[in-house]
Amino acid sequence: MTATEQALARLWCQALDIDEVGIDDDFAELGGHSLHAIDIVTRAAATFGLRGQARLLLQSRTVRTMAQHLDRLRDTTGPPRE
Numbered sequence: 276m277t278a279t280e281q282a283l284a285r286l287w288c289q290a291l292d293i294d295e296v297g298i299d300d301d302f303a304e305l306g307g308h309s310l311h312a313i314d315i316v317t318r319a320a321a322t323f324g325l326r327g328q329a330r331l332l333l334q335s336r337t338v339r340t341m342a343q344h345l346d347r348l349r350d351t352t353g354p355p356r357e
Contacts, residue, residue, distance in 0.1 A: 279342040280338050280345055281300050281337060281340040285336060286318045286322065290316070291305055293305065293306075296338060298337060298339040299337050299338075303336065312333055316333055323345060323348075323349060325345075325349075
């Protein structure tokens with residue numbers, strides 16, 4: 276699991292109020308809905324310093340695909356905020 280995937284898995288656990296999430300677990304099957312998605316994207320944007328493009332993460336149904344989108348966004352927008 277990459278560092279991005281680990282960070283996102285923690286965010287998913289917090290937003291979904293669950294103890295563990297695998298990188299290929301399906302968001303909807305974990306009980307996720309639109310409010311959870313907004314919460315996760317908001318947390319990811321704050322954690323990784325995204326501005327304006329975080330909505331692209333909403334296309335992701337797994338931590339793995341969200342991490343891939345996030346890594347591509349970070350490559351074009353610069354390093355994450357510490």
